[in-house]
Amino acid sequence: MTNRYSGRRLALCLLIGLAAGNARADSPLGEINIELRGNVVDYSCYVETGDDNKTVQLGTWPTKQLRTAGSRTQSMPFTLKLKGCPPGSASITFSGKNVAGHPGLLALNDTSSATNIAVELRDGDKTALPLDSASQDVAIDANGNAALTFFAGYIALADNPQPGKADAEATFMINYY
Numbered sequence: 001m002t003n004r005y006s007g008r009r010l011a012l013c014l015l016i017g018l019a020a021g022n023a024r025a026d027s028p029l030g031e032i033n034i035e036l037r038g039n040v041v042d043y044s045c046y047v048e049t050g051d052d053n054k055t056v057q058l059g060t061w062p063t064k065q066l067r068t069a070g071s072r073t074q075s076m077p078f079t080l081k082l083k084g085c086p087p088g089s090a091s092i093t094f095s096g097k098n099v100a101g102h103p104g105l106l107a108l109n110d111t112s113s114a115t116n117i118a119v120e121l122r123d124g125d126k127t128a129l130p131l132d133s134a135s136q137d138v139a140i141d142a143n144g145n146a147a148l149t150f151f152a153g154y155i156a157l158a159d160n161p162q163p164g165k166a167d168a169e170a171t172f173m174i175n176y177y
Contacts, residue, residue: 044084045082045083045084045085045086045090045144045174045176046082046083046084046174047080047081047082047083047174048081048082048083051079051080051081054078054080056076056078056152057076058073058076058119058152058153058154058166059073059074059076061073061154063160063161063162063163066117066154066155066156066161067156067159067160068156068159069156069157069158069159070155070156071155071156072120072153072154072155072156073153073154073155074153075120075122075126075151075152075153076151076152076153077149077150077151078149078150078151078152079147079148079149079150080092080147080148080150080172081145081146081147081148082140082145082146082147082148082174082176083144083145084144085140085144085145085146085174085176086140086144086176087140087142087144088140088176088177089137089138089139089140089146089176089177090137090138090140090146090148090174090175090176090177091134091135091136091137091138091148091174091175091176092134092135092148092150092172092173092174092175093132093133093134093135093172093173093175094106094121094129094131094132094135094170094171094172095131095132095170095171095172095173096131096168096169096170096171097109097168097169098131099118099157102118102157103130103131104128104130104131104132104133105118105119105120105130105131105155105157106118106119106120106121106131106168106170107119107168108166108167108168109167109168109169111165111167112164112165112166112167112168113162113164113165114161114162114163114164114165114166115161115162115164116156116157116158116159116160116161116162117154117155117156117157117161117166118154118155118157118168119152119153119154119155119166119168119170120152120153120154120155121150121151121152121170122150122151122152122153123135123136123150123151124136124138124148124149124150126151129150131170134175135148135150140176154166
């Protein structure tokens with residue numbers, strides 16, 4: 001009996017050995033090519049010609065319109081059109097000379113003769129837009145264009161401001177993401 005058992009064991013081992021001979025690792029791989037394609041571009045979001053040196057007419061207003069501190073004139077709309085922007089959204093950050101004691105308001109320039117008046121910038125929905133703060137985001141279309149609307153008007157800093165020339169300058173930075 002032991003011989004018979006050993007014979008079965010030997011036959012089983014041989015069968016397993018033969019089956020294992022057919023099992024093998026995959027053959028070494030030949031050269032595989034992977035192509036990786038894309039573009040690297042230098043987006044340069046810029047302001048449409050004509051909007052880069054814009055003059056916004058704030059109008060002529062009687063001093064009675066600005067009689068008390070905090071009084072405002074009607075805000076005048078203006079639009080900045082952007083071109084060549086990357087996909088995503090854009091905003092604008094205005095900067096300029098702040099009014100002492102009234103951060104966020106744009107001071108009149110040194111050639112202005114009006115006193116106790118500043119310029120207040122407003123976002124497209126007419127909420128106040130302080131200097132050095134980003135405006136609301138606007139979506140950039142598939143062609144890389146966006147239009148951002150703003151408003152500007154005078155605000156009285158104190159009661160009974162003095163009349164005169166009332167000009168101010170601001171610069172802006174385009175933010176895109």
